[in-house]
Amino acid sequence: AIYGAGSFVAYSYVRYKTPWCIISFGWPFLFLFGAAGLLVRPKNLRKVYVATGVLLILSLGRSIWLNYFKCSSPDEPYAYVQTYNDIFKLTKPLLTLAKRDPLYYHLTGHLIRSSVYPLPWILGDFDRVGYYEGGNMPANLDADFLLVQQDKIKQVESKLKGAYYTDTLTIRNYQDPSKLYLSAKIFKEFFPGKAPDFVGKQPNQMQNVP
Incomplete structure (x- = not known):
């Protein structure tokens, strides 16, 4: 009880909250709540x-508000390195296609940036997704979808040949934005009437590209 109450007071005082710390001092309160029935007088039980x-x-x-409405707010002290809803820009259209037709689980994807979690967990059923960190690049950069780190965008775009819808995507706080590329051929139904945002160079235009 002393350990639980002491930890609770200390955790309440510290402004910086690390959510998983609650596991270490939450369990003593189970004993306190269990003993409440014995400590409270019968006439006060209803109260x-x-x-x-x-x-x-x-x-x-509070839990519903935090988990469904404020889960990625930088102003929320309990949202610690939380994934932004920005990832839905990639996962929603991709999973929509895959649920409609399992063949879409074989789409090719290149994630060219450091620290892409939780995307490897979400995209675990897609068997042609490559993860490239530390300067690694696939031999053929064109794919059905790409997620490219900010400082790699220029290098990647200089070698792309296909047409893509693009958007800015930030996986979580404390991380630089990425650029999302969705193949216009595969994802055109999600952008009705819209022309591709990026069209790559044709082979004859790429002869002088290093």
Whole structure:
């Protein structure tokens, strides 16, 4: 009880919150809550139940608000290195195609940037996705989709031949933005009436590209 209460006070005082620390001091409160039934007088049990119910409802509301509405807000102290909803720019159209037809699980993708998690977990069923860090590049840069680190964009675009819809995508805070490329041939249904944002150089235009 002393350990749990002491940790709770210390954690409440520290402004910087690391969410998984709660695991280390949350369990002592199970004993306190379990003993509450013995410590509270029978005539006050109803008040305790009402107070507990109110606290649980408030906690549930706060949890829903945090997980579904403020999950990636930089102003939220409990959203620690949280993935931004920006990743849906890639995952939503990609998973929509794959759920419609399993053949789309064989699309080719190049993720050319450092620290792309959680995308490897989300794209685990796609068997032709390559992850390139530390300056590595695929031999053929054209793919059905690409995610390119900011400082690699110029190098990659100089060697692309296909037509792509593009967008800026930031995986999480404390990370530079990436540029997303979606093949116009594969993803055109998600951009009705829109021309590709980027069209690569044709072979005769690339002869002088180093």
